[in-house]
Amino acid sequence: MTTATTAGAVRDPLTERYLASAAGRRPAWPATPDPARLDRVHTALEDRFLTRPVFQTAEEAARLAQDLNGMMDLLFSLPDRLFGGDAHAFATAVGLRPEQARLALRLPGQQPARIGRADLYHDGSGFRLLEFNLSSALGGLETPELNRLLLEDPATAAFAAAEGLAFPDTLGLLAAHIVRTAQDAGRAGDTPRIAIMDWPSGYLETAPSIRTVCALLAPYGIEAVPCDTDAVREEAGRIMVDGSPVDLVYRYFTLGELTADAASIRRAEELLDAFARCGVPVLSPVRTSMHGNKRALAMLWEDRCQETYDGAERDLVERFLPWTHELRPGTALVHGEETDLLAHCVRNRHRLVLKPSHGLGGSGTVLGRSVSDQEWTATLAGALAGGHIVQELVTPQPEPFPHPETGEPTPWVLNWGAFLIGRQYAGAFLRGLPADRADVISYGNQAHAGCVFQAA
Template sequence: MTRAARAGSRTAARLTARYLDVAGDRAPVLEDADPRLAGNVRLALEERLLTRPAFLEAAEVEELEVDLNGIVDLLLSLPDRLFDGDLPAFAAAVGLNPAQARLALRAPVPEPARIGRADLYRDGTGFRLLEFNLSSALGGLQTPELNRLLLSDGRLARFVRDEGLCFPDTVLALAEAITDATGAVGHPAPHRVALMDCAGGYRATEPEIRVLAGLLAPHGVEAVPCHTGQVREAGGRILVDGRPVDLVYRFFTLGELTADAASATAAGALLDSFARCGVPVLSPLRTSMHGNKRALAMLWEERCRRTFTPREQELVRRLLPWTRELRPGTVTTREGTGVDLLDHCRRNRRRLVLKPAHGLGGAGTVLGRSATDEEWAALLRTALERPHVVQELVTPQPEPFPAADGSGAGGWVLNWGAFLIGRRYAGSFLRGLPTARADVVSYAARAHAGCVFQALPGPEAQR
């Protein structure tokens, strides 16, 4: 953590302390909130809300943006660094099966898109990166609606005004990325984009997708919520319910498209149709290869680290916990010592986390400190049967949050979901749990949602 960011972190802590002095043990009062805002938040973020926002100083925001772009640069460079540009070899190394690789690398192979959400904890040294979801299939994009909803509380609104705070509009950043992508392929404004999920998952995601469509409209993007089964090709255009679309913003994943042979065949035909009609997919399926946990683990492999500049070495050591793919063999620890990986994992249970390489939402993640030696050894044996990574445990610093009933403040652990759209930090989606049950902080674990106010002047900030 740089000197400026350390100063920013201390200032952010002072912002929190000053806010708690102003608000006391009271959560924001939202009785006079705009019903539209409240409805959008309820549909997109459910009703489990943190009892205050979090805060960031300008130095922290600036360093976070630089760091996230640095990690994405490294992830996107892995095929060239380690595989002489051989994309199929890289796809196989990160665990794509042949059907998935064929879809992700269909000619012409698109450039990876810089749209994603980094999941981070903040410990005593600064932010630490747990995962990087390089994909458009993201939750929490509507978080600025929560910022706006919280500003319905007069006490918080005055605090934000007095401290000169603001928040990035994630949806505006997304609208600009969509507009840039459609303009790049020659489609004139106004732009119509299909917000598209798989047919099988659309019932669950439709409410959230419809909220996002409504939020994109004021930014000049006509968004059509839909699923893959609604697509038709006619007259050289892609139609959804009879309306031509210029771009597909995908919520479907590579795994869903290749769930079985019939699905993979249908997905190939769908992508062929998009290509014939000149309709790009944002983000392209190839991007998911670079956001894979096994790709992240490659950044700690000795063959990769030998290619790093000193600045890249420092970035990985500071931001990314020691992470390795779980497999037999010798590896180098953070301290530079060669060890047998499985033996190292067995002996250092309390300092490690075991994760499925392709898991979502924290599913299957186990903290070694929560298992006995015997349970941990059994988990390691089982994990060898399908791809897993093992990662150094990050112990986040709890933050004080008022109790919802006004009975005082307690410690909560935050998972910061920091959005990167283009090369811009575009806000954070928080998930939080009380310290006592914060082994894995995720929505699946019934985490509460939250947002961030920050000292970030500029035209992109929405007061």
């Protein structure tokens, strides 16, 4: 059931009951007498929070888990499905430069890891997938700590207890995945020592978040050391960081950083070869990033891929993934008909969004409805040089949130970051903005963070 209000739509009876409860009649803020815990959440999720949690029924969570697994399966199948198993051909098709493809595929036998965060909008009828970040360097992993802090509010805790609410432990599931990966490589028992590692230039920005993840993994028996790649030493067949051996490298560095220049490529080759010699697994392997490229999503809508689907796969793509196509000269399949792609994009400005294939955090995204005809046409022309996809615009349904000062319900829209670890749905990280300024919902646009409670 969805109930419409002037402040947005109430998606389900559970949310409706919350808004009518003592907890839902005023803003809910994370609070704790332990300043270190609060500081970790502020560091990880910034100091902007939604004024209430969001709720998910068990049925919705189960359906989302099924859809995310199906989509990840499709993305991982693309080299075999479309390129005869030629991973280098697939790498070229998603836009990797030759040196990037060589580095991504340098270590034969490595398989992409099933760790990712899908960015989703809910349009009132269901979730729609905007992009699938397949990587270990994911923002929002710390979100369950926000759930725990909200439960320290008596009214919120009482509502959660009465409704039997819980939340997936994202970091707990990740910790279990780390232990399994290290054990499969013969590297450790139940308490591995890992290095959460970024490239030196990236570490300047990511160090606070990495340190937070390290601290939050400690209760799961994982000693996690924050570092950049310059801290790595190879001694007597072991990878050493801070004078002690590590059993697994948890990767924050990106393929773009590894191939920024000739010196970076040489250093990256040395590192990856050292990890391989010492039998230290990298989570997730660099090759995983090929499958999280937005051009890979666009392939799922190409007619050559559609011809390979069974009925369930076709239903999943048509229902869950908005029409998506790489922007290039020529024709495309739109609503079952071949049409000139550029002409279609020009005619349908209000219904489309343009995105860089490798962009992060909404950077470079242009909504056709937010620019003039002339600006849109010029932007498309510039993007034809390569590296962009065009996607059907999904309009998220606004939902009511208490105003931070008055408590009155006001409409906000949400970007759901839904985690998949292994084959398990591992909860969601929310970013939200007021409905009147939510063209692109990202931290770069000052979005607020939030969390989800799930009916058992």
